[in-house]
Structures are given as C-alpha cells and as structure tokens.
Amino acid sequence: MKAGNGCKWGMIFGAILMLASALCQAASPKHILMDIESKGFRHEVLPLAAQIVKQLGQESGKFNVTVTEDSAGSITAANLKHYDAVLFFTTGDLPIADRAGFLNWINKGHGFIGVHSATDTYHGYTPYTTMIGAEFMTHGPQVKVNVHVDDPHFPGVQKLAPSFTIFDEIYQFKNFDLSHRVHVILSLDKNPQTGAPGFYPIAWCQQYGKGRVFYDALGHRDDVWTSKIYQEQLLGGILWALKLEKGSAKPNIPQFSPMKTN
Template sequence: MPRLHRRLLPLAALALGAAFLATPTTAHRAKKKLLVVTVTKGFRHGDSIPVAEKVLAELGAKSGKFEVDYVRTDEEMAQKMTVAALKNYDGVFFASTTGNLPLPDKDGFLAWIKEGHAFCGAHAASDTFHDFPAYIEMIGGEFKTHGAQVEIEGLLEDDSHPATKVFEKKSFKVFDEIYQFKSFDWTKVHALVGMDKHPNSKEPGYYGVSWVKEYGKGRVFYTSLGHRVDVWQKPWYQEHVLGGILWSLKEAKGSAKLPKPDATPAILKK
C-alpha cells in the first residue's frame, strides 16, 4: 500500500467515528426542536387547539430558534414520547392537554425535563394528570375551577422577563376564561403575571396567571391564558408565549428566582 494511503487511513477512521457520534439526537442543531402535544382525555378545546398548533409553528419560523413537531394522537404519543424518542427534542409544549395522557413512561418524562429540557404549557395543561402529583409539582399549579369568561387586568410581577417584555412594564387587559388553581404556592414559582382580585367575584387576593420555574436542570413556563381563539391570535399573546418558549429552551435570559417564603406578592403591595 502506498505510504500516503497508509497515512490517510487513520484520519479517515477518525472522520467516520465523528460522523457516527454526531447523531441527530446529540449533534448541535441550528434550531431547537419543540414537540407540541395536543392530546386530550377530558374536555377538548376544539376551536383553539388547531390555532395554537398553527401559531406555535409560526413563532418558531419567525424567531428562527426552533421548529415544531406534533403529537396529536395516542399512537403518536406512544411513538414520539418514549424516553428514547424524547432525545430527539429539546422541549415540549402542552397546548390545552387534559386528563390522564397515555405517556409511555410518566416518571421518565419528568426525568427527561429535569435533565435540562423545556416544558411549556398553556391553559388546560394545568388540567392534566390530576392523579399524578409529580406532574402537578412540576408545572406549579393544578386547575381547580373557572367562572364565566371575563375581562381581567393582568398585573406584572416580573416586567423584565422575556415572556413579559411585550407589555412594556404596564398591566394589560384580556377577555378569556380565567383559571383558579389548587396545589398552587406562589413562593414555589417565579411569578410573571397575576391578579390582585378574584376574576369574577372581585374579592381581593392573589391569583396566579403565568409563571416560570426551574425543574432540576430544566425550565418550566406556564400561562393560564389561551382558552379563546382570539387570544391565541393576539400579537401580544404570541409574544408572551414566544418569550416563555425561548426562555425555557435556554435561548433567552430571564430570572426564575423564587421569592422568600414569607414574602408578599409585589402586585399586592401597590
């Protein structure tokens, strides 16, 4: 064998090994991959879910930071949400999921988030897995009830977070179905948006609307807004959601610092 060829063989072997190691699940991707989950086992937001799917794809394309894939059926969940298959994704977005979803490995799913991946949820994502306390702990709050759709004033707890910058340090008004929560402790999340009164009775108190938190090495973003189609279509809501996604995917900087256990929500001090 010519001497030059003998010298090139080790280099070729190294190149082949590097190519083998750079599988789609481990290689650096120019864009993150977000898995949008819209399976429901309870009430289905049949009008807004298709709009949510479309908007999330548009936000990914607009930002240039992520692309989306979908889980719409039990079969797709079984295929794409095993622990092994989740390695193909950087995060998930639960868009008004409800009920006990047929995840192949619920504990494995939460462990995957803790490893450093993103969980984003909108509206009924908190009306999911009521019988799985570890999921409720991860998302930060559990849907309890809602009254008639109503206009509320959203008050900012953190006006510099990527998910709230769109509001330019001002409160905002929105007409939507407004959730109230149980299993919710505002000192265990980093609050973004809240209310200083009950949405329907107007009784004074603290009511969470949107928050973030760290979960192991992973990041969690949740917004309770998004019942209505016209809310998903509003530019400010899309920027709110986009900011939360980018933060969760570690494509944007923002705080997730928890308040002191005896602290009072900032919006109740005003």
C-alpha cells in the first residue's frame, strides 16, 4: 500500500512538474532585435516606431525588443544567438559583415519582420530581395487608400476584413516576389496615385527555408504607428514570424500581376 501511494504521489508530482515546465515555456518571452539604422533616407517616425514595437511586446507579454542602429556590431553570428527574430525598419546598404550568413540564419528557422523601408534596403542584392519579397521602386504623395484583406484568417487582420482605409505613404515595388512564393495578406486593387486598376501588394509573408518572413509596407506616418489598425496587423505579423501564431504562407499571387512587368 505504501509503495503504491508513493508511486501515485510520484506521478502527481511529476505531472505538476511537467505542467509547470510547460507553463514556464509558454510564458517565456521571445527576443527580437530591431534595427532602425538608416544608410539612406531617415524616417522621423523611427523613435516612435521603436517605442511602439517595445510596447507591443510588453503588452502581449510575448517578446522583448532590443533596438540597435549598429548592424555591423549586432548582426553577427555570435550576437544573433540571443535572438529569435530580427525586425528591420532600415534604409540603404547596411554594413553587416556577413549578410549571406544573416540570410542563412533566417533560413535555418528564425524570423524576419520588415517594416516600410525595409524594402528600401540592400538595393541590387538579389538574395535579400528574394528573402523580403520585393524591392522598393517609388512612392507618390501621401494618400488615402482602401486596403483589401487578401487573407482574413491571417493573425492581426481578421478584424480588418474585408477592407479598411488608411492615409499613408504608399510604396510601389519592383522585383516583387522573384520566384512567386509569397502569400499576400494586404493589397490594393488600384494604383494608389492614378486609380488605374491593378494589383499593388501592401503586406505579405513567406516561408523562407525553415524561417518565417513577414513584411508590411505601411508605417511612414506617426498616426499610422499609433493607430490600432496598424498595431494589430504588425503584432499579428510579428507573432506569426516568431511561430507563436498560425497563418498560411501558401503562395497566392494573382496570375496576371502588373508588378511582373517591372
């Protein structure tokens, strides 16, 4: 009887330990390195953007954020060991010593989140464009647009479906999805400046090897960053890139896209 009781208590104690360990793992926040380095145009919104990404991490309890403007010192094999994902709100040619190594780090199962001018970074370096999915080409004056939610099931955009309006600087791209692998989450069905019908992607994601890449072209203006609409879609994309949320990355590019001719 005694041995039996001991065994029972042992099993209960073991179950409690397993539960505690599972809870502990679920609660332990992930680590994001956010680079706001500008080697080209410098966005005035950067300090606010950094503060808001930190806040999203704190309020959700899901991740903490280290902000850097020193990619040469922080995007190294040794330092990346401390992070689960990197977020770029960058411009120009960053001085990362081993950029192929950085892309390989993402490919091996980490996350990459690109915001707004992250596509205005590393122009002409095809492996980066392939990873992020497009290269910034141009933008016109800031404009109010009606954004379609192409994947209403993707984390962070469910409440925005079927469409929402936003006033921002709207990017147009070249070399969009070089190998047609991305999953479009948000897009316009008109040219943001001329109103001519077409396909203009705004946010997308892709599976990159074992890693996850999320990009959102919005985010030029302070009032976009402080809006619930933007914060929710960004948080959804971050959590997806961190593998904390489920969402499809199945390619869904419309077959005849004007972007292909650029």
